[in-house]
Amino acid sequence: MAETLTKLAYQTFQQGKSYFGLAHKTLSTQLLNVLAPDAKREIEPLSTELLLQLQQRLNDLLERDWLDAEQGVYPASLLFDNPWEDFFRYYPQVWLDMPKIWQRVSEKRYQDFSPTVRLSGYPAYYVQNFHHQTDGYLSDQSANLYDLQVEILFNGTADAMRRRVLSPLKRGLESFAVAPHQLRVLDVACGTGRMLRQIRGMLPNASLYGIDLSPAYLRKANQLLSELPGELPQLIQANAEELPYLDNYFHGVVSVFLFHELPPEVRQTVIEQCFRVLQPGGVFVICDSIQLSDSPEMAPAMRNFATMFHEPYYRHYTTDDLGDRLEEAGFSAVQSETHFMSKYWIARKAAQAETTVNS
Numbered sequence: 001m002a003e004t005l006t007k008l009a010y011q012t013f014q015q016g017k018s019y020f021g022l023a024h025k026t027l028s029t030q031l032l033n034v035l036a037p038d039a040k041r042e043i044e045p046l047s048t049e050l051l052l053q054l055q056q057r058l059n060d061l062l063e064r065d066w067l068d069a070e071q072g073v074y075p076a077s078l079l080f081d082n083p084w085e086d087f088f089r090y091y092p093q094v095w096l097d098m099p100k101i102w103q104r105v106s107e108k109r110y111q112d113f114s115p116t117v118r119l120s121g122y123p124a125y126y127v128q129n130f131h132h133q134t135d136g137y138l139s140d141q142s143a144n145l146y147d148l149q150v151e152i153l154f155n156g157t158a159d160a161m162r163r164r165v166l167s168p169l170k171r172g173l174e175s176f177a178v179a180p181h182q183l184r185v186l187d188v189a190c191g192t193g194r195m196l197r198q199i200r201g202m203l204p205n206a207s208l209y210g211i212d213l214s215p216a217y218l219r220k221a222n223q224l225l226s227e228l229p230g231e232l233p234q235l236i237q238a239n240a241e242e243l244p245y246l247d248n249y250f251h252g253v254v255s256v257f258l259f260h261e262l263p264p265e266v267r268q269t270v271i272e273q274c275f276r277v278l279q280p281g282g283v284f285v286i287c288d289s290i291q292l293s294d295s296p297e298m299a300p301a302m303r304n305f306a307t308m309f310h311e312p313y314y315r316h317y318t319t320d321d322l323g324d325r326l327e328e329a330g331f332s333a334v335q336s337e338t339h340f341m342s343k344y345w346i347a348r349k350a351a352q353a354e355t356t357v358n359s
């Protein structure tokens, strides 16, 4: 009975977030058409069949999420974790920010930053208004709005998609016979810390680490993660191309929504770095956008994403074989799966004994 009620509560909670996301997108599109007709872009209408498929994929994601919580992979409380205070506080700013975004879009300005933002010290590919974000990833304002904007984009399922990382991560960590507090897990490009929050819910005693290039997003992550009981994850500002850790250090490495924002050759470098810092026997889980190879029917939705948002590396990403890249870096047993709008790669670094036997 209690479980049925919790499931019902979860479905209602997700439905609320989904309606909110849809309402926001409908209203802002209507407003954009009236106030800034020049900024109109070529958006492909999605067929009824595709919309139904999308709804089915979303339902399947939520069902899997619920089942994992029910089976104890992670606590059911995680299903309801949401930064409500931030959402209410910053939602008006999402609207107030829009005229600036529309202005930049209509003038095709994609590397436009406030004068107070320091731009030196970052790779050139990073200094962009990714998804037309004001100040890219480089201001506190951007960090305050990010989670809300991602939830709107994915109709409230961003965390449910992140949680698909948890069960393969947990399975991968089971091969290590160490005490829970000795497990070390790294989140590469941790952003505002939403993935680390989910991992902390599943692994309350593990040592968690996060790196990101954005000092503002790390400040936000620090603020949000410090609300949780247990040890604060160690956050470091660093480039994923040069992870500031010893070889063979982590039992698990994850990365969420990073690879579609990297140029192709940088994707390879980052994967190689993840391989380097992972212990033999360790697991690496990537979560990012779906791709054309396994979700061809979703091609119009992927094209719309590339049209509506400034994502200079996305089109290439949708055809990039990350499985090949992982194997080239030395990973084995690479598997992939898709859930709603995300694709996941689960890869292992062979344990020492396996390497010796295979070589």
Ligand SMILES: C[S@@+](CC[C@H](N)C(=O)[O-])C[C@H]1O[C@@H](n2cnc3c(N)ncnc32)[C@H](O)[C@@H]1O
Pocket: 126, 137, 150, 162, 188, 189, 190, 191, 192, 193, 194, 195, 211, 212, 213, 214, 217, 238, 239, 240, 241, 255, 256, 257, 258, 261
């Ligand atoms: C789309 S956000 C994803 C953030 C977070 N993982 C999530 O689940 O929402 C991409 C993140 O990657 C970071 N990033 C991009 N390129 C990076 C690089 N070369 N090294 C480290 N972080 C990077 C950005 O600062 C941003 O926080």
